[in-house]
Amino acid sequence: MRIGIIGCGSIAHEIAKYRKIHAAYDVHCDKCSGIAARVCRDIDDLISSSDLVIEAASPQAVREYAMRIVSSGKYMLIMSVGGLADPNFRDELFQTAKKKGAKIYLPSGAIGGLDIIRSARVAGIEEVRIRSTKNPRAFGVDVRGRTKIFTGTAREAIERFPRSTNVTVLLSIVSGRDVLVELYADPEVDSNVHEIYIRGKFGEASITVRNVPSEDNPRTSYLAALSPVSVLDLIDSEVVAGV
Ligand SMILES: NC(=O)c1ccc[n+]([C@@H]2O[C@H](COP(=O)([O-])OP(=O)(O)OC[C@H]3O[C@@H](n4cnc5c(N)ncnc54)[C@H](O)[C@@H]3O)[C@@H](O)[C@H]2O)c1
Known part of the structure; x- marks a missing residue:
């Protein structure tokens, strides 16, 4: 190929x-x-x-x-x-x-747990949330301490931060719902952290991924x-x- x-x-x-x-x-x-x-x-x-x-x-x-x-x-x-x-x-x-x-x-890409979401969707998902924390330079913002810079849906998140929220749209596509997103900028953090919560008929799951950023692009996680x-x-x- x-x-x-x-x-x-x-x-x-x-x-x-x-x-x-x-x-x-x-x-x-x-x-x-x-x-x-x-x-x-x-x-x-x-x-x-x-x-x-x-x-x-x-x-x-x-x-x-x-x-x-x-x-x-x-x-x-x-x-x-x-x-x-x-x-x-x-x-x-x-x-x-x-x-x-x-x-x-x-x-x-930069997250995990999509296998759980796909299986859970068969019987019905009640909630999917993602909280992403990155260094402010990855979001292109300037803050002093850990700061919540966004709360909203995946569609809104990608409009505001098109280079840093691909995973939120992916979660929406796989789960079949416009997922809830919280974004935090934290100058103390060097990794790109994604915390995902899923609740459905199957039970619930929490997944945390602490990603090392790519050497030449801090917005992109190495795992991605x-x-x-x-x-x-x-x-x-x-x-x-x-x-
Ligand atoms: N799905 C995920 O989890 C995930 C994770 C990280 C990055 N990404 C996305 O993957 C993409 C690539 O990431 P990267 O870190 O390699 O970016 P990068 O900035 O290092 O490289 C992007 C390259 O694409 C070229 N380019 C941009 N627009 C173009 C166009 N319209 N036509 C042709 N070339 C074009 C640029 O010149 C650049 O060389 C980005 O959009 C990024 O947001 C997705």
């Missing part, structure tokens, strides 16, 4: 350590060096050079390119899940994938950069365990 990638930043560089990337496209083409043998001049060039396109660029890139990729019947793996926050756009994209025989993969590699492993594997 020829893997193509949009966006050659910290996630792309991590993926390239584990997987051969056939083609790459970035608005700044110099960033593609060292990622892929083939540097594409535009998105159409990338689509025709790939069987699976990984988006690791921005929510804007998802809105701009996803429909074209999926319409071509290609597989797509989306990291900037925030680009799917608009339910109308999301439904249209998912319907197009169905019609064209494409597949869309949304990796677990590893998650697409694990998805690629699953696609290739005859045994699909732990999903």
Whole structure:
């Protein structure tokens, strides 16, 4: 399977350590060096050079390119899940994938517990909440002590903090509800901490993930950069365990 990638930043560089990337496209083409043998001049060039396109660029890139990729019947793996926050756009994209025989993969990224949410949803979920705590520079805010900077729904969160709240939209998609989000900026914290609470017919679960940030991008958790590699492993594997 020829893997193509949009966006050659910290996630792309991590993926390239584990997987051969056939083609790459970035608005700044110099960033593609060292990622892929083939540097594409535009998105159409990338689509025709790939069987699976990984988006690791921005929510804007998802809105701009996803429909074209999926319409071509290609597989797509989306990291900037925030680009799917608009339910109308999301439904249209998912319907197009169905019609064209494409597949869309949304990796677990910086969080865990999505397996529980998927199973719980079968019988009914009553509540899903996420509290994320990051260093203020990851949110682009300036605060002195631990400060709650946002309370609201996932859709509102991604509008205010499009680069730092992809996981809240992912939680909404997997749970089927616009989840409640609290964001804290804490100058004392160096890790990206996600605390997730789920309650449903199955019982309840609390999951805390304390992520080490990527070396070259404090907004991106190292685990998030590893998650697409694990998805690629699953696609290739005859045994699909732990999903
Ligand atoms: N799902 C998750 O859990 C999760 C976690 C971390 C990051 N992310 C998202 O993944 C994406 C990539 O993260 P990163 O840390 O590698 O970012 P990065 O800033 O290190 O790299 C992004 C690259 O994409 C390029 N780019 C941006 N917009 C583009 C466009 N429209 N077309 C082509 N290239 C474009 C930039 O030039 C840059 O080189 C971000 O949107 C980030 O929010 C998701």
